Amino acid sequence: MRFVKATYHLETKTVEYEASNGTRLLKTAGTLNWRFNNPGNIMALPEASKQKGRIGAGTVYNPKKNTFVIFSSIEVGEREKCALLKRKYRDDTISSMMSQYAPEAAGNDPVTYANFISSESGVAKDKKISDLNDNEFDKVVNAISKKEGGLKPGTEKWVYVTNVTVSDGSRPVADVPFKVTLGSTTYQWKTDSYGKLRTIIHTKQGMTIVIKYTNSAGREDVVYSAIAGDETKNIVLTRNFSQFSAKTLVDNPKTEREKSIRKPIKYIVMSGDSLAKIAARYKTSTDEIAKNNNIKDVSKIFPGQHLTIYGVNTDDPSIYMVSPGDTLAKIAAQNGTTVDELARRNNIADLNKIYPGQPILISNDVEYSSSHPVSATDKQAPKPNLLVGSTSSKVQSVNSNIKVLESVGSKKSDKPIALLPHEQREAPWMQKAMAEAKLWGGLKEDKIGHNFHTLVNSKCKYTLTNTAWCASFVNYCFKETSYKISKGFAGSNSFVGDENFKKISLPIYGCLMVWRRNGKGHVAFVYGRDSISGEIIVLGGNQDDSINFMLESDTTKVLVGYYIPAAYSELNRGGLHVFDVVELNKSININYVRKSKGKNKIAIKDG
Structure with missing residues (x-):
């Protein structure tokens, strides 16, 4: 233990x-x-x-x-x-x-x-x-x-507990009310922002545990019952529906209501997607999506990739490497922004001091850049701009039990409607992993401007150069998409036995792949299978001191298993899709070299 x-x-x-x-x-x-x-x-x-x-x-x-x-x-x-x-x-x-x-x-x-x-x-x-x-x-x-x-x-004295998480099969669900009876005492509890009920402590052997939920018909259903014993249990209750609310509008207003105009939609590519499939779903064309998202080859899109439907994609952050003779004013003019904005996004205190080889974040996504400042030098460590309670309120919003929709006029008339949003239900954390890979692809850890250790735990003193960061990278992706992280956030094997994660028998897109050998380990996200070798491809951090895609044979460590967040269901997820690991790395500006026939390739540094 x-x-x-x-x-x-x-x-x-x-x-x-x-x-x-x-x-x-x-x-x-x-x-x-x-x-x-x-x-x-x-x-x-x-x-x-x-x-x-x-x-x-x-x-x-x-x-x-x-x-x-x-x-x-x-x-x-x-x-x-x-x-x-x-x-x-x-x-x-x-x-x-x-x-x-x-x-x-x-x-x-x-x-x-x-x-x-x-x-x-x-x-x-x-x-x-x-x-x-x-x-x-x-x-x-x-x-x-x-x-x-x-x-x-x-x-x-050993004390055992029952941990209960409520999920919709993809995300944890917050603020769901339950009636919980422990022995002879009944409590009215709600799930927290991570979909968890209060920890049920087994205060005595044989104590009855009954959890009831009031369904849409007003009847109480027993959703879980057990006898407290001498073992800890982690229970996931899956609720197979979503709730939405919208304000009621007058059906026939005196003043004609404006008809709805298609607003841009942010879409995250899922495994098995193609541009043709996405275009058909949203009644647009592959050419239109490709043009708006600067896609050169319509046959090549990747899971976790950000697309904009019905508009131009302006949210894709990029990195500019400072060259000799560059100034902030020159860089700002070339990229359609201001010196002050570049300085703010990159935590640059002295506007006259930038250095050749220094990475500068160029992004049109104000929300992204303001909440994720990038260090300008090694001495200017990244300082996440987090207000007290901001993380929990964000999580509460994402995992909300009831989502509020805007009421608008329909496309063909002024009749009131509320449009159901697109929800990313397949490994939502992978969109963050891909965004970080695109942002920092090709850069080594001493140039990466996000210290994933401190972004997960602001009180820790770790840096990317003095402490292995593969686990902090994946935990950061979970945290940013409103999932619980492992308790030993910087430990590659901290997911093993953690109540917030569960082991699965077969790999699925987005699951964790955990290795260990001689006291050292590694962890990364499963992405797919390689088209040449048939091996599993993983996306992870601290792989040759950077964020990239690698094959399972690139590590010398031994597989421990596959893990997913406790609130995420592996059912009906399908098998792994096939990609070329070289092409994947090329998409994030990395030159990946395969093993040559008859030659041994040096193992990737992953710990």
Whole structure:
């Protein structure tokens, strides 16, 4: 069981460990280092990311106030203690180390501590940590654990839960009301913005769980019932309809109502689509769509690609690489925009300072560029322009239970109608993945202006160059399209066992493909099958330090499995469509080289 979060309850001396599937372990009493999985009682640093394996922190009074790290396991805590001694104190003697490791200011006695370590381990107090042999080092480590409490256990209690997500088969659905009965108590609950009901804690064995939904006829249907047991369950309730509302207009107004004019529609290409199919669906022509979207070859469109129907596509962002002699004024004039707008979109503080090779975002999509500022230099890290609560309100809108439509006059008369919108129901997150691939295609991680780590978690200190970012890339795509992300957002295998994701037996378009080998992993989106090799093609980040398409044989890691968001159904999705991996990469400005017959191609760097 892998724990991803820990909370300390001081009043009961209990640490509540939460696993990725929602199961809890309560560790109560015992010594502090046992309770916190922290054999060395390592103090918590202000920046949690600097302490590997840290999943929480707890403040205690012994008697002075101190905050200690809570690690995911005893083994992880032990490893970090050893790493700390070798990293921070390698040039210290046992005596000098203790003045920092167990300072007097924190209520310790460094001299007594050093004497105990020396006596217990048999190692002289004036010997440097770097001079210890393996046997001596182990003895010092064990002596520290003994001094810190000896890992004397208290009590452990496992608590299991039921997690319920409501979906329409493609997206989670927010604000759906349910009557939930737990034992003898009934509650009126609604799904949150991610379609989830409150976590149902199995407070006692044999507790009955009944969930009811009032249907359109006003009758209560039992949609789920179970007996609480000693296992955690993740349940998806699928609702097979959509609800829309529109204001009522007068049927025969005194003043003639304006007839409807076809407004531009944003369409995301789905797997199996062709321009002919799309044109027939919207009663237009392939030539018209191709012209409006600057498509050179009408036989080549790709899933996740943005198209505009009934209008010119002005939303396709592009990157301009600064050349020697360029100025912002020159670039702005060439691209029909202003210096101030370019500076705002790219976080450029000094309008007179741009550099050859610097990527400049050129985009007509104001909403996109204002909410996703691009760094101008490595020193200007991207800072997402997020207002408090903006993400949740956006998610609430996308996953809304009832969607409000505009009432307009019909195409052929002034009679009132409400037009049902086109909904992207096939792997909606893939449109974001493709947009990022087009935006940053051909650029290495030190030139990519989106730090996917901080776009997923603004508090983290990771960068694309110091931390593998394949998982943060896919989680960013999920987050931007209103799906839950994995709890260990930067971990490639964090989707395995996470309550927000489920494993499927066969690959489908948009599912995650997860690999692992020798403690390292990789994750990417399944896109299709290659027309030459028949292998699975994946679209992902951190593949040779960039965003691109690769074949499954391009990694040396071992397949773990295929995963999709818990709110997404794999049923009736069909098989994978066939593409040429070379053509796909060419569409995002990348030159992909296949393996030559009889020659081994160097594996793609993916971790």
